[in-house]
Amino acid sequence: xxxxxxxxxxxxxxxxxxxxxxxxxxxxxxxxxxxxxxxxxxxxxxxxxxxxxxxxxxxxxxxxxxxxxxxxxxxxxxxxxxxxxxxxxxxxxxxxxxxxxxxxxxxxxxxxxxxxxxxxxxxxxxxxxxxxxxxxxxx
Numbered sequence: 001x002x003x004x005x006x007x008x009x010x011x012x013x014x015x016x017x018x019x020x021x022x023x024x025x026x027x028x029x030x031x032x033x034x035x036x037x038x039x040x041x042x043x044x045x046x047x048x049x050x051x052x053x054x055x056x057x058x059x060x061x062x063x064x065x066x067x068x069x070x071x072x073x074x075x076x077x078x079x080x081x082x083x084x085x086x087x088x089x090x091x092x093x094x095x096x097x098x099x100x101x102x103x104x105x106x107x108x109x110x111x112x113x114x115x116x117x118x119x120x121x122x123x124x125x126x127x128x129x130x131x132x133x134x135x136x137x138x139x
Contacts, residue, residue, distance in 0.1 A: 013072020044077035045109035049116025
C-alpha cells in the first residue's frame with residue numbers, strides 16, 4: 001500500500017506540474033474564457049479513455065494504472081480550478097459564459113473519454129486478431 005500511494009503521489013505531482021506548464025504556455029487573460037483548462041480537462045479525459053482499456057484489457061504492471069490514472073491524469077485534469085473559474089465568471093456577471101464553460105467541460109470530457117475508450121478497444125481488438133488468440137506474434 002505505501003508503494004501505491006507513493007506512485008500516485010509522484011504521478012499527481014507530475015500531472016499538476018504539466019497542467020501548470022500549460023497554464024504558463026497558454027495563459028488566460030483577465031476576463032477571458034478559460035480555454036487552456038478546458039483543453040487540459042478534455043485532453044486528460046481522452047487520455048483516460050485510452051488508458052483504462054489499454055491497462056485493464058491487457059496484462060499491465062499493477063502500479064501503472066494508479067500512477068497514470070489516479071496520479072498523473074488525476075493531477076493533470078482538475079475539478080477544483082474548473083469550479084473556481086466558473087465561480088469567477090459568475091461573479092464577474094458572466095453567468096451564461098460560466099454555465100457554457102461548465103457544460104463544455106462536462107460534455108467535452110464525457111464525449112472524449114467515451115470516444116477514446118471505444119477507439120482504443122477497437123485498436124486493441126484488431127491488434128489481438130493480428131497477433132493471434134494468444135496475443136503472440138504469428139512469426
